[in-house]
Amino acid sequence: MAETRYWLMKSEPDVFSLSDLERAPGRTTGWEGVRNYQARNYLRDQFKTGDRVLFYHSRVEPIGIQGVAEVVREAYPDPTAFDPSSRYFDPKSKVASPTWLQVDVRFVCAFPAPISLAQLKQTPGLERMMVVQKGSRLSVQPVSIEEWGIVLALAGVSLS
DNA sequence: GCCAACGTTGGC
DNA sequence: GCCAACGTTGGC
Numbered sequence: 001m002a003e004t005r006y007w008l009m010k011s012e013p014d015v016f017s018l019s020d021l022e023r024a025p026g027r028t029t030g031w032e033g034v035r036n037y038q039a040r041n042y043l044r045d046q047f048k049t050g051d052r053v054l055f056y057h058s059r060v061e062p063i064g065i066q067g068v069a070e071v072v073r074e075a076y077p078d079p080t081a082f083d084p085s086s087r088y089f090d091p092k093s094k095v096a097s098p099t100w101l102q103v104d105v106r107f108v109c110a111f112p113a114p115i116s117l118a119q120l121k122q123t124p125g126l127e128r129m130m131v132v133q134k135g136s137r138l139s140v141q142p143v144s145i146e147e148w149g150i151v152l153a154l155a156g157v158s159l160s
Numbered sequence: 161g162c163c164a165a166c167g168t169t170g171g172c
Numbered sequence: 173g174c175c176a177a178c179g180t181t182g183g184c
Contacts, residue, residue: 036167037167038167134164134165135164135165135166136165136166137165137166137167
């Protein structure tokens with residue numbers, strides 16, 4: 001079996017929240033709208049079925065990690081890039097050679113309480129975590145297995 | 161709502 | 173290829 005990788009994905013909860021994911025058909029959604037090349041490259045090159053994801057809410061309190069999702073489909077073209085009515089439309093992305101990709105993620109669990117950004121910043125062992133770095137804007141970030149373990153312990157959650 | 165940090169665009 | 177201008181992200 002392939003090694004499971006760990007990620008953090010950001011969403012503004014008034015656009016798409018962890019609760020929205022839990023209520024979605026099959027508790028699954030296409031992670032549309034990534035328009036950053038570094039994030040796209042992670043989706044394209046490294047996301048594998050079974051990878052685990054920390055679901056992070058940005059901009060809106062409570063800012064922080066809300067729970068866990070998992071990757072259930074690997075990268076494929078993001079249809080919103082081809083849709084002129086979408087806020088994510090990109091006329092430079094062609095169907096024959098799509099610029100932007102998405103993966104499908106499925107709800108796993110919501111934490112009993114969100115882990116706030118302030119809490120992450122003051123937790124030993126998370127000093128190097130990308131999301132706590134000043135000016136970190138990347139919406140798809142790798143998480144080390146050590147960081148993953150610390151966050152799940154903070155949340156009081158254990159996953160089989 | 162402000163604004164620092166960052167990514168992209170485009171003139172040269 | 174440089175870099176100023178511009179647009180976006182996201183904490184506060």
